[in-house]
Amino acid sequence: MEPLQIALIVGALVVLATLLGFAWQNKQGAVSRRAKPSLPADVPLDLVDSTAVITLLQFSGPFCSYCAAMRGVLGAAAASSEGQVAHREIDITDYPELTASLKVSQTPTTFVVTRTGHIISRIRGAAKPPVVAEEVHQALTTRKAQSDEYLI
Amino acid sequence: MSTSSNSPAGIDPRSPRFGAGITAILLLITIALGLGAEASGGTLSQRALEPGFLLLAAITALFAWGAFAGVKRHPYGAIYKAVLRPRLGPPSYLEEPEPPTFAQLIGFLVSVTGVVLHLFGVPYGLVIAAGVAFIAAFLNSVFGLCLGCEMYALLVRARIIRPS
Numbered sequence: 001m002e003p004l005q006i007a008l009i010v011g012a013l014v015v016l017a018t019l020l021g022f023a024w025q026n027k028q029g030a031v032s033r034r035a036k037p038s039l040p041a042d043v044p045l046d047l048v049d050s051t052a053v054i055t056l057l058q059f060s061g062p063f064c065s066y067c068a069a070m071r072g073v074l075g076a077a078a079a080s081s082e083g084q085v086a087h088r089e090i091d092i093t094d095y096p097e098l099t100a101s102l103k104v105s106q107t108p109t110t111f112v113v114t115r116t117g118h119i120i121s122r123i124r125g126a127a128k129p130p131v132v133a134e135e136v137h138q139a140l141t142t143r144k145a146q147s148d149e150y151l152i
Numbered sequence: 153m154s155t156s157s158n159s160p161a162g163i164d165p166r167s168p169r170f171g172a173g174i175t176a177i178l179l180l181i182t183i184a185l186g187l188g189a190e191a192s193g194g195t196l197s198q199r200a201l202e203p204g205f206l207l208l209a210a211i212t213a214l215f216a217w218g219a220f221a222g223v224k225r226h227p228y229g230a231i232y233k234a235v236l237r238p239r240l241g242p243p244s245y246l247e248e249p250e251p252p253t254f255a256q257l258i259g260f261l262v263s264v265t266g267v268v269l270h271l272f273g274v275p276y277g278l279v280i281a282a283g284v285a286f287i288a289a290f291l292n293s294v295f296g297l298c299l300g301c302e303m304y305a306l307l308v309r310a311r312i313i314r315p316s
Contacts, residue, residue, distance in 0.1 A: 006187045010180055017287045021295035062315070063305045065165055065298070068245035093309070107305070 029127030031135060034119050041117030042102065048117050049086030052078075054139045055115075056132070058089040059099065061107035066126040070108040077132045085136055112139045162246025163224060165296075168255075170236060171218075171228030173293035175211060175259070179286040182207045186279040196271065205270050208282055212263040218256030223249050226256070250315060255292070255300025259285055 048055045056074045060067035071089060078087035092099040092107060102111070102119075110123040112135055120139045123131065185204030199205060218226040266281025291297040307313045 001187045003188070006184050009187060010184055013183065013283055013286060014180070014290070017290040018294070020287065021291050021297065024291070024297050025295055061305055062308050063248055063251045063301070065245075065247040065251065065301065068247065072244055 028125035029131045030124045031121055031127075031131065032124075033121040033138075042119045043111065043113050043117040044098070045117050047088060047090060048113055048115060049088060050115055051083070052086035053084045053115060053143055054120070054136065055086045055088055055113045056136070057111045057113050058087065059092050059095075059102075059104045059107055059109045059111075060089055061092050064107040067108045070110065070126045073127065073129050073132055074110060076129065077136055080133075081136065081140070084140060112136070114139075114143065161249065163229075163249050163252070164232075164237065164243040165245065165247040166240070166243060167229050167232045167237075168223060168247075168252040168298070169293050169296060170232045171223075171226060172289045172298075174228055175214070176286055176289035176293055178207060178211055179282045179289060182211065182282045183279055183286065186276075186282065196273075199270060199273060202270075204278060205267070208263060208266055208270070208278055211285075212260060212267055215256050215260035215263055219253060219260045223252040223256055251301030251304040252298060254304035255288075255298050258300040258303065259288065262288075 043057060047057055056078060058067070058070060058074055060071075067089075071087075074087045074089075078085045092104060102109075106125060108126060110127070110132075112120040112123075114120060120142065121135055123135060182204050185202070185207060189202045189204055214227070223229065262281055262285045266278045266285075269277025269281065288299050291299065304313070308315055
């Protein structure tokens with residue numbers, strides 16, 4: 001084979017691998033928000049911190065290296081708005097039924113949950129700190145608006 | 153809670169990524185050499201002496217080292233520890249050694265397939281196996297996506313393999 005052909009094939013392989021990598025990276029930290037809270041609660045109340053406004057409930061799995069990274073990100077988010085935000089981590093193997101009912105298909109998966117056990121949003125995979133901060137901010141302002149409405 | 157990611161036996165997650173980077177570069181050279189050689193021609197001994205084949209055989213041996221001795225004893229890990237680790241800060245989290253060790257086993261199986269196919273004179277067997285291994289090594293080193301580790305976690309969750 002000619003050197004030019006070899007260079008083209010090798011180059012194409014690097015481009016292909018890079019595109020695959022970006023496709024995977026774009027899916028990490030994808031957020032979906034729930035339009036309306038459902039009844040009954042999505043999450044058992046013993047998994048929610050009743051003293052905080054919202055709980056970041058992290059589903060981790062055995063041998064999941066990004067779960068450890070996500071633990072740091074969520075822990076920092078909880079520490080920066082103490083009293084309002086809590087972080088809880090559970091293992092999917094300890095909660096197989098909840099994992100199935102919430103359709104958790106990858107670890108880590110994080111839910112932003114209200115004090116009443118309702119899911120506000122879902123973060124798939126390991127997310128960067130700004131993504132988590134935005135979800136926390138969004139959740140807290142929504143909760144604030146709802147409680148104001150209730151007072152009126 | 154049985155998540156044991158904080159176990160004291162954890163490894164610096166940047167170490168396997170560094171190793172995967174070296175592997176990716178070597179595999180790319182293997183592919184170029186394999187494409188440059190006459191497509192699986194010649195006798196068995198001629199094929200066994202092609203530089204691309206020799207390089208893939210060496211990569212296969214290194215995968216075997218990581219898979220059977222464990223990723224903690226891999227020579228690339230020793231290079232990382234001696235040269236890079238002192239220049240970097242401490243890792244923000246640790247990783248369990250089992251998934252990357254399993255990933256080394258998958259790398260070994262893929263590359264040994266290329267070695268065998270080439271010895272049997274299968275056209276492009278060496279290049280295709282090296283290409284598959286390259287994509288996995290590249291994703292691991294550049295993006296931190298370790299396909300073998302994901303497979304390991306899935307197999308443990310499906311209870312197909314038991315963590316030792």
